Amino acid sequence: MAIVFIRTVIVFVVLILSMRIMGKRQLGELELSEVVVAVLISDMASHPLQDIGVPLMNGILPVIVLLCCQILISGAIVSSVRFRAFICGRPSILVENGQIIQKEMKRNRFTVDELTEDLRKKGFTDISKVKYAILETDGTLNALPYATEKPPSAAQLNIDVEDFSIPYCIISDGKVITRNLVESGHDIQWLNTQLSIRDINSPRDVYYMTVDNLGKVYFLAKEQEV
Amino acid sequence: MKKEIVTGIIFLLIFALTLVNIYVLKNLTDGLLDLIDQSRAYAEKGDWENAISKAKEAEERWNRADPYTHIVIRHSEIDSATDAFYDLLKALYSEEAGNAKGAYMALTAHITSIEGMDKVKLGSIF
Numbered sequence: 001m002a003i004v005f006i007r008t009v010i011v012f013v014v015l016i017l018s019m020r021i022m023g024k025r026q027l028g029e030l031e032l033s034e035v036v037v038a039v040l041i042s043d044m045a046s047h048p049l050q051d052i053g054v055p056l057m058n059g060i061l062p063v064i065v066l067l068c069c070q071i072l073i074s075g076a077i078v079s080s081v082r083f084r085a086f087i088c089g090r091p092s093i094l095v096e097n098g099q100i101i102q103k104e105m106k107r108n109r110f111t112v113d114e115l116t117e118d119l120r121k122k123g124f125t126d127i128s129k130v131k132y133a134i135l136e137t138d139g140t141l142n143a144l145p146y147a148t149e150k151p152p153s154a155a156q157l158n159i160d161v162e163d164f165s166i167p168y169c170i171i172s173d174g175k176v177i178t179r180n181l182v183e184s185g186h187d188i189q190w191l192n193t194q195l196s197i198r199d200i201n202s203p204r205d206v207y208y209m210t211v212d213n214l215g216k217v218y219f220l221a222k223e224q225e226v
Numbered sequence: 227m228k229k230e231i232v233t234g235i236i237f238l239l240i241f242a243l244t245l246v247n248i249y250v251l252k253n254l255t256d257g258l259l260d261l262i263d264q265s266r267a268y269a270e271k272g273d274w275e276n277a278i279s280k281a282k283e284a285e286e287r288w289n290r291a292d293p294y295t296h297i298v299i300r301h302s303e304i305d306s307a308t309d310a311f312y313d314l315l316k317a318l319y320s321e322e323a324g325n326a327k328g329a330y331m332a333l334t335a336h337i338t339s340i341e342g343m344d345k346v347k348l349g350s351i352f
Contacts, residue, residue, distance in 0.1 A: 068240070
């Protein structure tokens, strides 16, 4: 068991380091330690399931150890800037003032084709229109246009617009989500009133209903089954 | 931070339990090897009755530890050691000195390998 423990810790550290060296592009949108745990857990847990001669503990122990490693690494990342930089790296500026920074491109093993592809996904077809393109630590590319290329905001245009709020889902597929109903500042009585206004007898007949902080209700009744 | 502290404690606790496991396993195998040595000494003197008695005692101790060993040792290793016990008893009951000598060696090797399996050494880690 001690061997399994030590081996798990060693493999975790080796994978963290090797994936860190591989660079941000391999990560997608997960944190580095999460990727390592995801890669390892999926394989480790399956061995005792396939081979009944292997004690279940040999599968469970590494999973628990990995989980502990992941939580400890995440905790250290949150509390130490240095450790965060060591594990997650730093964002890299690939384009600055419309100019591709070739040194950073090389360092991140990013090709021009990949850069232009990612920029196109962000709506940029012309690199000279990009003020900054930043490769974030999770491997995603963020692009910021020049201020002159940005669409004007309502505030810049001095237009009064109604603010919005996040709608609370009150009924989902016929089920009342009481917690959301309370958080939205309403109660069952209000809900029943809303339903009776719409000629609905029961929440079971509602497919989807939301309400936002401004009291705006979105309502969709269930389709009648033929 | 509380979550990290609890996790850290669990992490250290698991490590401590793995060390306890080494200790328990060593105790079990040391006891077995001791009984096997005593049995061997009797067999070498031709005292088959006592040799069988000590070998049976070792075999019973091994079987009593079964619920524990099945959790921490590969089942194939447990089966090999159990087979080695029965091979030894077979040789002792038939009072064949040559066969018994080989069976003692095989059983000792199995038990020693089980003890060594979980010992923290560079060789076993890498």
